[in-house]
Amino acid sequence: xxELAVLGLLHESPLHGYELxxxxxxxxxxxxxxxxxxxxPTLRRMRDAGWITEDDGDAEVVAGAPALTGRxxxxxxxxxxxxxxxxxxxxxxxxxxxxxxETFGVHFAFFGQxxxxxxxxxLEGRRSRLEERREGVRTTLARTRSRLDRYTLQLQEHGLxxxxxxxxxxxxxxxxxxxxxxxxxxxxxxxxxQITPPPTxxxxx
Amino acid sequence: xxELAVLGLLHESPLHGYELxxxxxxxxxxxxxxxxxxxxPTLRRMRDAGWITEDDGDAEVVAGAPALTGRxxxxxxxxxxxxxxxxxxxxxxxxxxxxxxETFGVHFAFFGQxxxxxxxxxLEGRRSRLEERREGVRTTLARTRSRLDRYTLQLQEHGLxxxxxxxxxxxxxxxxxxxxxxxxxxxxxxxxxQITPPPTxxxxx
DNA sequence: GTTAGCATGTAAGGAGTTACATGATTTT
DNA sequence: AAAATCATGTAACTCCTTACATGCTAAC
Numbered sequence: 485x486x487e488l489a490v491l492g493l494l495h496e497s498p499l500h501g502y503e504l505x506x507x508x509x510x511x512x513x514x515x516x517x518x519x520x521x522x523x524x525p526t527l528r529r530m531r532d533a534g535w536i537t538e539d540d541g542d543a544e545v546v547a548g549a550p551a552l553t554g555r556x557x558x559x560x561x562x563x564x565x566x567x568x569x570x571x572x573x574x575x576x577x578x579x580x581x582x583x584x585x586e587t588f589g590v591h592f593a594f595f596g597q598x599x600x601x602x603x604x605x606x607l608e609g610r611r612s613r614l615e616e617r618r619e620g621v622r623t624t625l626a627r628t629r630s631r632l633d634r635y636t637l638q639l640q641e642h643g644l645x646x647x648x649x650x651x652x653x654x655x656x657x658x659x660x661x662x663x664x665x666x667x668x669x670x671x672x673x674x675x676x677x678q679i680t681p682p683p684t685x686x687x688x689x
Numbered sequence: 690x691x692e693l694a695v696l697g698l699l700h701e702s703p704l705h706g707y708e709l710x711x712x713x714x715x716x717x718x719x720x721x722x723x724x725x726x727x728x729x730p731t732l733r734r735m736r737d738a739g740w741i742t743e744d745d746g747d748a749e750v751v752a753g754a755p756a757l758t759g760r761x762x763x764x765x766x767x768x769x770x771x772x773x774x775x776x777x778x779x780x781x782x783x784x785x786x787x788x789x790x791e792t793f794g795v796h797f798a799f800f801g802q803x804x805x806x807x808x809x810x811x812l813e814g815r816r817s818r819l820e821e822r823r824e825g826v827r828t829t830l831a832r833t834r835s836r837l838d839r840y841t842l843q844l845q846e847h848g849l850x851x852x853x854x855x856x857x858x859x860x861x862x863x864x865x866x867x868x869x870x871x872x873x874x875x876x877x878x879x880x881x882x883q884i885t886p887p888p889t890x891x892x893x894x
Numbered sequence: 895g896t897t898a899g900c901a902t903g904t905a906a907g908g909a910g911t912t913a914c915a916t917g918a919t920t921t922t
Numbered sequence: 923a924a925a926a927t928c929a930t931g932t933a934a935c936t937c938c939t940t941a942c943a944t945g946c947t948a949a950c
Contacts, residue, residue, distance in 0.1 A: 485937075485938090486937080486938085500901075500902090501901070501902065501903090502900060502901050502902075503900095503901095509825075509829065510829045510830075510833050511841055512844075513826045513830070513844060513845045513848045513849070514822055514823070514826050514845075514848035514849060514851065514852050515844075515848050518938080518939095519938075519939060519940080520901090520902075520903075521903090521904085521905095521938075521939060521940070521941085522937070522938050522939070524902065524903055524904085525903090525904085525938095526937095526938095528903095557901095558900090558901070558902090559901090559902075589844060592840060592843075592844050593840065593841050593844055594840075595840035596838040596839065596840050596841070617719055618719070620714075621718045621719050624714065624715045625715075625718070628715050633801040634801065635797060635798065635799075635800035635801050636716055636798055636801070638797075638862070639717075639718060639720075639794060639797050639798055640718045640719075642855075642858055643718045643719035643720050644718070644719060646719065646851065646854070647719050649851070649854070650847075653847055657843070690909070690910085691909080691910085705929080705930090706929070706930065706931090707928060707929050707930080708928095708929095723910080723911095724910080724911060724912080725929090725930075725931075726910080726911060726912070726913085726931090726932085726933095727909070727910050727911070729930065729931055729932085730910095730931090730932085731909095731910095733931095762918095762929095763928095763929070763930090764929090764930075791909095895950100896949100896950085897948105897949085897950080898947100898948085898949080898950095899946105899947085899948080899949095900945105900946075900947070900948090901944100901945085901946075901947095902943100902944080902945090902946105903942100903943080903944080904941100904942080904943080904944105905940105905941090905942085905943105906939105906940090906941090906942105907938105907939085907940085907941105908937105908938090908939075908940095909936105909937100909938095909939100910935105910936085910937090910938105911934105911935085911936075911937100912933105912934090912935085912936095913932105913933090913934090913935105914931100914932080914933085914934105915930100915931080915932080915933105916929100916930085916931085917928105917929080917930085918927105918928075918929075918930105919926100919927085919928070919929095920925100920926080920927075920928085921924100921925080921926070921927090922923105922924085922925075922926090
């Protein structure tokens with residue numbers, strides 16, 4: 485979760501912890517937040533695993549100044565080669581771990597880096613997950629509606645509408661993906677170009 | 690969380706664990722689910738705390754049959770007096786613990802048992818929580834919009850629309866509460882009738 | 895010079911999940 | 923008699939939060 489998000493953000497540019505958390509908020513928006521209490525330990529774990537390295541962020545600022553080695557400067561984290569591999573590995577995963585409630589948004593946030601075929605599979609996975617849930621709720625709701633009070637009913641109905649809305653959103657996204665997603669090929673070989681990063685699109689003006 | 694939900698359901702009628710989980714699904718619908726792995730330990734904790742007691746659920750079924758004490762029957766849980774108190778205590782709580790994402794739905798599900806004044810405070814608390822979040826996201830979105838890719842943007846916008854929707858829902862509910870909430874009194878004394886259960890409504894045919 | 899915000903971390907703990915283990919009862 | 927579903931439970935673990943502790947840097 486946090487791990488994927490960190491890998492994704494550091495894949496764009498090196499950052500220090502505090503900045504990372506701001507970006508996390510900016511990227512994930514309304515649907516997820518992380519505290520420093522989980523961020524820093526995660527960064528440490530990831531460093532120990534060899535996915536990121538710690539750089540002295542003040543080196544550039546101070547430039548020619550003398551030592552000062554004792555001071556506590558910003559710690560800038562950047563991806564290692566293994567880290568990039570790990571990121572690609574996680575991006576390629578299309579399974580429950582990519583379409584459950586808590587995880588889907590994080591995966592979605594990095595769809596720009598994700599293989600088009602995987603994107604569609606995740607969107608579809610998420611959609612069927614929601615459809616299943618909706619059916620389950622609709623069924624039990626039909627059986628128990630009369631016994632439910634005003635508020636429980638309100639809650640169910642608001643919930644169902646939310647799910648409906650997300651299903652429609654996903655359906656639109658899936659259609660867009662199918663239409664404009666793979667522009668090179670028209671049919672046949674859906675050569676999933678896994679790691680290939682699009683030439684320039686990230687910093688496009 | 691689970692504790693409140695269990696208290697709420699057992700307040701309606703005694704249930705055994707398995708049944709409790711079904712009811713949990715039926716009551717909470719789309720937005721929350723619990724596994725047995727958390728339900729049973731919670732029931733045990735609650736029994737140790739003295740809020741619920743375990744009854745032998747098969748006693749009635751077997752009636753006059755001989756002992757058979759060794760068999761593993763259903764364990765029916767029911768609220769104790771302390772449990773009812775605890776439930777009222779939790780219901781009366783109008784604070785972050787009642788309007789955060791994971792908790793709000795559970796509190797809402799038992800609004801039928803909740804004091805009208807507390808209901809409004811929780812609804813308003815939830816609403817301002819969402820409005821704050823929305824403002825935060827809108828602000829950082831305005832600052833970073835140009836740097837975000839297609840997908841991140843989609844995510845932000847879908848998120849904002851969801852929040853908007855919930856805010857509108859809450860506003861409607863608050864208005865309804867203010868209007869039809871306290872039907873007996875027209876003004877003045879808003880005698881919060883805390884515990885009073887409605888005469889017959891639960892098992893109405 | 896003091897408040898506010900930037901910056902990094904740790905310790906303890908909460909609230910759940912998954913996977914496993916077991917057995918009874920009902921349906922096919 | 924096999925399969926499904928009802929029913930109860932435990933052990934290990936995941937993942938994150940809260941509260942705390944510390945110090946630097948910019949703004950008022």
